[in-house]
Amino acid sequence: DSGVTQTPKHLITATGQRVTLRCSPRSGDLSVYWYQQSLDQGLQFLIQYYNGEERAKGNILERFSAQQFPDLHSELNLSSLELGDSALYFCASSAMTNTEAFFGQGTRLTVV
Amino acid sequence: AQSVTQLGSHVSVSEGALVLLRCNYSSSVPPYLFWYVQYPNQGLQLLLKYTSAATLVKGINGFEAEFKKSETSFHLTKPSAHMSDAAEYFCAVSDSAGGTSYGKLTFGQGTILTVHP
Numbered sequence: 307d308s309g310v311t312q313t314p315k316h317l318i319t320a321t322g323q324r325v326t327l328r329c330s331p332r333s334g335d336l337s338v339y340w341y342q343q344s345l346d347q348g349l350q351f352l353i354q355y356y357n358g359e360e361r362a363k364g365n366i367l368e369r370f371s372a373q374q375f376p377d378l379h380s381e382l383n384l385s386s387l388e389l390g391d392s393a394l395y396f397c398a399s400s401a402m403t404n405t406e407a408f409f410g411q412g413t414r415l416t417v418v
Numbered sequence: 419a420q421s422v423t424q425l426g427s428h429v430s431v432s433e434g435a436l437v438l439l440r441c442n443y444s445s446s447v448p449p450y451l452f453w454y455v456q457y458p459n460q461g462l463q464l465l466l467k468y469t470s471a472a473t474l475v476k477g478i479n480g481f482e483a484e485f486k487k488s489e490t491s492f493h494l495t496k497p498s499a500h501m502s503d504a505a506e507y508f509c510a511v512s513d514s515a516g517g518t519s520y521g522k523l524t525f526g527q528g529t530i531l532t533v534h535p
Contacts, residue, residue, distance in 0.1 A: 349525040409462040
C-alpha cells in the first residue's frame with residue numbers, strides 16, 4: 307500500500323459527460339501529480355499541484371482541469387468526454403525530500 | 419527535454435534465467451532515473467532509483483540497475499527470474515533539479531516480462 311488513495315476505482319460513463327476523480331496523497335506529501343495511462347499514449351504526465359498551486363503542466367487537454375484543496379487532496383475533472391478519454395488515471399504524491407513519487411491504484415475510466 | 423526508450427516491448431525468460439530489461443535515456447541535465455513495476459490491475463510500485471550516488475543501484479525483489487553515463491543507459495537486471503516477476507516494467511526519468519518536481523516523470527513505453535516455468 308503506497309498510502310495514496312484514489313476513488314473511484316472504476317467509472318463508466320457516456321460520451322459528453324463530466325466526471326471527477328479524487329486523490330488523497332500520502333500523509334505529509336505536498337505535491338500531487340496526475341498521469342494518464344492508455345494503450346495509445348502510454349503513461350503521460352498531465353499536471354502537478356504543490357501545496358494548492360499549479361506547478362507544472364504536461365499533455366493535459368483543455369477539457370480537463372484539476373485542483374488541490376487546502377487539505378491537500380486533489381480532484382481531476384474531465385468534461386465533454388470522448389471515447390478516446392478511456393484510460394487508467396493515476397495520482398501520485400511526493401514530498402520535497404523524496405526523490406520519487408508514490409502512486410495510487412488508479413481510476414479506470416471507460417467512456418461508452 | 420527528457421525522454422526514455424525501452425528496448426523491447428516484450429521480454430520472455432525461463433524461470434531461473436537472467437532478466438535484462440533495457441532502458442536508454444536522453445536528458446539535458448543530470449537525470450534521476452527510476453524503474454517502476456506494474457502488476458495487473460494495480461498501480462506503479464517503485465523498484466529502484468538512481469539519484470547521482472552509487473552508479474549500481476539495488477532495489478527490491480532482487481533487482482538492480484547500473485547507471486552508465488557514457489552509454490546513457492539504465493538497464494534493469496535480476497540474476498534469476500521468478501514466476502512472480504511477471505509484470506510490466508517502466509523506466510522513468512526526472513529532472514535532478516526537481517525539488518518540488520521530483521514526481522514529474524517521463525516514462526518509457528514499458529516492457530512486459532513473461533516468465534515461463
